[in-house]
Amino acid sequence: MIEIQNVTKRYGSVYALRDVSLTVEKGTVLGLLGQNGAGKTTLLNILTGYLAPTSGRALLDGHDSLLEPEEAKRHLGYLPEQPPLYDEMTVQEYLAFAAELKGVKKSSIPAHIDEVMELCGLGAMRGRLLSHLSKGYRQRAGFAQALCGDPDILVLDEPTVGLDPKQITEIRGLIRTLGKGRTILFSSHILSEVQQLCDHVVILHEGAVKTAMALGEENDPDEITLQATVAAAEKSIVSRLRQLDGVRRVTVLPTAHSDQTMAQITFYKQPEPERRLFSLLSSLSIPLLELSRVQDSLEQVFLKAISDTM
Template structure:
């Protein structure tokens, strides 16, 4: 379980986080989104006990990493933005070191490290020096160290950065699999990745939680958006569209050809936008060139949230 209770963090006069609270129980993947400087890494550092909050507290399975470091951190696997690797060690030596650090008994270390290397696709690199690995394999080694000690909670700060497309797919598959029996907090700039992997999304902006919702909630919004292109000038059509029953917002979109108009219309879900638009435009004898629903993607949600 991950719990963050009213956490604030200030660096001098700069507010990095302001009363941030979130909670995730049981297994699953929580996606942490935000622009650069939104406070994602600070929040992760506080959750892992690397940083102390100015006020509030973070809990890992009910244990505060500052007050009960051994109890809390035993449950934690952390992959920072830059994998914490010792370049002079081989992959195997490094993972044995991390496993011992996490309290795996010396008798079990060999088998445990082999298992983690197998899971992250590092077996063929086991005797390579970490300093000689490509960026992709360094990221995998970082992922492998987070899995050492079989922690219940995994905190992954942009785990697919620098990987090639095949490696990205493999790491995503691994996170998806791990999400079945681990609590994973996962930060990323890649919105499609969050949409693909996460059960729950938190958007941070200027150190504050702007959205905390399950992906199921996001995929069934109150409003639907349609994109309409008609063979008529803007002046002739925009006013009528805005007056149409059920339209909440009409935004003119750029249109390459003169005399035509593209408009993005936000309707209430139950207002059957296609039927109403057809009735209006056929009555006005205006040809419809394009009419489609725009999926309320996470990207749109994200942009809406941070522009508010």
């Protein structure tokens, strides 16, 4: 379990974090979203004991990361924003070193790092010097380092940054697999990534928590919502919309005109739900006055969180 309690970090007159509190329950995956400079890396560095807060504290499995670093870090794997890679080491040497630091028994290290390299798709690079790796493979080596010792808390600072699309898919799959039974906190700029992988999301903006919420049904990536205004009274159109093929739900929005209806129509995901709406309306000879796709709700939540003034 991860607990961050009233953490503030100040650099001179700049507040990198303002009174941030959050909890990640055991076995959950929490996504930390925020724009550049929002304070994500600062928060993760404080959580993992690499940086002291100005006030407040961070606990890993009940241990203060600053006052009891050994106990706190015993079950922690951390992928920092810039993983500390020792350029003169090979991938294999580096991971053996990381495993030893994590307290993996000497005799188990070769099998353990084989497993970690396999998970991160690093097998073919095992003998390669870290300084000779491409950016994406350096990120994988950093990820592999975080997995050494099989930690039950994983803290990942933008784990998919710098990876190609195939690697991104693989690393996301890995996070999803690892998330079962472990506690994971990762930062990201990518809303869809957070939506795919997380149970909970926290949005940081200018160092403060703006939103903390569970991701549930309301953010189902398998649906598309259209917002339409039509020149017909509510009673003559809404039941027809609900019967339309592929429609999951219809929500009527208030309008100023009794002869018009504004509604959000949510379809099960399909290529062009607009076509179904057009053909229904034309069969009923009802004019369409306005039509748009409603952005998915996490995007709306995010845009709202970062547009609020402090």
